[in-house]
Amino acid sequence: MKHVTRKATRHVNQNEGLIFEKSSPGKAAWKLPPLDVPDVDPSKLLGSAERKDLGQMPEVSEIEIIRHFTRLSTWNYAIDLGMYPLGSCTMKYNPRVNEVVARLEGLANGHPYQPERVSQGALRIMQVLSECLIEITGMDAITLQPAAGAHGELTGLLMVRAYQQSKGNPRKKILIPDSAHGTNPATAAMVGYDVEKMQSNARGMVDVVALTAQMNEEVAALMLTNPNTLGVFEQEIHKIAEVMHAKGGLLYMDGANMNALVGKVRPGDFGVDVMHLNLHKTFSTPHGGGGPGSGPVAVKKMLEPFLPKPVVITKPDGTLAFEYNRPQSVGRVRAFYGNFGMFVRALAYTLANGPDGLRQTTEDAVLNANYIRKGLEGIYDLPYSTPTMHEVVFSDKLQAKKGVKTMHIAKRLIDYGFHPYTTAFPLIVPGALMIEPTESESKEEMDLFIEAMRSIAAEVEEDPQLVLDAPHSTRVSRLDEVAAARKPVLRWKPAS
């Protein structure tokens, strides 16, 4: 174990069962005030619709609940503990002030249907955030309604379809590069489009010649992630846009990697017609272990009539209002107005940064990814040598000779005190190691990471079994995922 870097150390960690295993009748963690209206007999009011029993719901005390969730929280890795280089996810710092302002009484407790007269604060937040995002993307209009990135894709493609329909033909196909996120093809299918895969060229980019050959009047749009999932900026993006536009197609940009662009270049300027943002990536709202997200969709002028309804407008008297009368709208993609709590956090982040902070953030994110690339190049195989933006993708080619795959290296990284990088994605790189440090890492933390990765590479040469059996320091060793899928146990049941 001579290579182990002292980033992490073992320490006592509490065991904790399922909450149901602590339950016993007569314990409680709740107290309601006495009723100030006459009590009722539920059986009289509800008849046969009355529920008599709540089954296996737990009965536990407050201190047990506090300990239960506190213990569980210590089993999780989090950005607040250290570098979280999960590529494509942009695991950046979630500023504390975001949480403070999101909990202000009028914002946290505002009802979505309260009169507009007493909703001006919320409407103003939506309007100011919209203006900032439009400026950042270089687009013309925006909807904040989609609840996550994939939901934004759905909304964007619905607008593409409505636009193409308005031109007389919704068209049949969406072009999607083989490096794309799985959500892209899944979304196209939900909007009734066939997916046509495009092969990336030797540099990991869109092959403009092949695209020109593939593009025709059956194609509604191209869905492109830029920088793409290799962390590479599509240098011929303007030509790609031209090819699409020449045949009446639209360019959809998956904005998952916008953290590489903010303040340096605007998608609207390089020909993008419609794009989504992930506020939980680029704009610092928490990932929360898988949500809530928020996936605003920004569009060019010609797509504005198709935005989901309602949209926020300024009335002649200067007050803000929701406008529902949108005859060409694609409709609603969600009840109410979207994940408003995320709008508050994203705007607080934007205000904390200002134009200079936003630009510096992007520069630091790109600087960090390039530093890691430099530190690991030669130790790990770099399948594409094209310039790196905010994330770098290696492969396990060198380690695979010893039987060690990307997943093993990722699990070993846990022993060194880091969350794993993204494994086995993008699909065009066999055995991918996708590393996105974000701007939130200091030089010291990255040096520890590089040292850890180099140390693991050395272990692979000297003692591959050590890496194959990792992790060695976690509460549980490698879990049997095959058994979990073969005979799914998806809920707790009392021992019979």
Add this chain to the structure above:
Amino acid sequence: MTPMRYLPKSPSDREALLKAIGARSINDLFASIPAEYRLERDLKVPRQMAESEIVDWFRERSRENGDGYATFLGAGAYYHAEISQGTLQSIFEFQTMICELTGMEVANASMYDGSTAAAEAVMMAVRLTGRRSAVVANSLHPEYREVLATYAHHQSLPVTATSFTDTARVNLKELEKLITQETACLLVQSPNFFGTIEDIAAIAEIAHKQGAMLVVSIAEAVSLGIVEPPRQADIIAMEAQSFGVPLGFGGPYCGVIATREQYVRQMPGRLVGQTSDKNGKRGFVLTLATREQHIRREKATSNICTNQALVALMVNIFMTIYGKVGLRELAKQNLAKANYAAQQFGKHARVLFPGAPRFNEFVVQTTEDPYAINSRILGHKIVGGLPLKKFYPELGNAALWCCTELTTRTSIDTAVGMVAESERSVKSAKQEADVQEVTR
């Protein structure tokens, strides 16, 4: 430039990094962006603000946003109470409790919200039955119906609406005619948009007779504490917001889909399963991922990736706190408050849809436009019931009122007083007009 507080690098760190990389300046790293598109100016966004300025700015917005008002609004978003952190085990507990409460066998790790959960549940029924049409109750939340329409539009899935009777329940006779051998599913809400509890057994029988599935949407989760869950349903699409998630002007909330075990492979969204490690120790993993987009791509059950995990954790903590006994007591207080309020309103105005059980919402019809009455009630820092004209013009001057455990008797009495006053003044104005008519 002053250092930006979220960025942990000094100017000399940046220099060192650039040197290590072998770049002369930061812009070398952006050289792959064609020069004509590089942004050479500052973004036109507000200047960098201090933390105190940010808090002040949002406090101002908070004050403009109904801070300190009592509310009688429900309609898919309910004012109860609040809490907040988590893991796979927590989600496993969440799935378990959702199953217990809904009477279903499996529940997923969450969906965006109740409206998208309902739309995805209908798509799931389409895949399971191989049939391509759906029937939806008009008493389903109108915005949920709009979302379903958006989702169904490009799936070549015709959706037919079915009406409600004068008890606000689904019109069973009409249903008999609408549901055929071609119907994939029927989607109803219970308690429905008007607060009325549907006769799920009767509805299920009609749907199942034709081989159609029954999807039940539950928008007010607290109802499950005292209202029998729709056990005859095949899929339940729920909004769990009222389990401790703040109103937050409409989001983030917590949708969830629950169903029978046999249908799990067509269920959208993430699932946590129990397994063990090589030492036999219990552990939890994301499972049955072959349904999902990152594996199946265009053949996935849904495009959903990010869900509402942190909100599901809040819901889990809430369900744990109230538990087996507290949830029932909480629901009972809702029932009592709404019952009292409906009785009081009934003395002065018309409470619509008698004859079927309700949970915590009810519809009051007034002579005067409810917008006008609400605007006076607002003067007392109370937000009145939701005027229904926008969604159900056929109900005239009707408004949907909601009472939860947080609604005080004082605010009920104040609101009832304002409605009574409105009715009295309309009546006396009418009498005056009648008297003038007679004397002429």
